[in-house]
Amino acid sequence: MGQNEDLEEKKLLGSGGYVLAKLTEQEELRASLGVPQIFLANIDRLSEDRFTRYFCKKCSREYNGCPNIAYENPNEEIGNGIILIEKGEYQCKICNNIIAIYRKFNR
Ligand SMILES: [Zn+2]
Structure with a gap:
């Protein structure tokens, strides 16, 4: 079973x-961290075709x-x-309202 076959819409x-x-x-x-809801903020950037x-x-x-995805790579030590x-x-894409934000760290 390849990973692609396990894709499920959520x-x-x-x-x-x-x-x-x-x-x-x-x-x-x-992304779910053990709760029933899944939060977009807990997932790294997904490719648009997802x-x-x-x-x-x-x-x-x-x-x-897909919504617009705007991102930058600050590589900043916090x-x-x-x-x-x-x-x-x-x-x-229509009104620029932010649907969700995410952060990706080196761990
Ligand atoms: Zn809108």
Whole structure:
């Protein structure tokens, strides 16, 4: 069984809405932290082809496809050897409302 066969569509919550995206079982476990909800903020940047739909709270509607993904790679040490590798935002393509933010560290 290849990893691609394990992809399952899940709802991932953000502060400004939610997205529906296909996740592997490992990604799902990492993002859910043992609670039933899955948070977009707990997952590293997903490639655009993983998204099927997203919901924007500000527009109060669902859109097909992927939200905009804006990110930068500061590679900035924030103490105790922890480096902020990437920070990014998922934004509504129509109104730029932030659906969710995420941070990726070196551990
Ligand atoms: Zn919107």
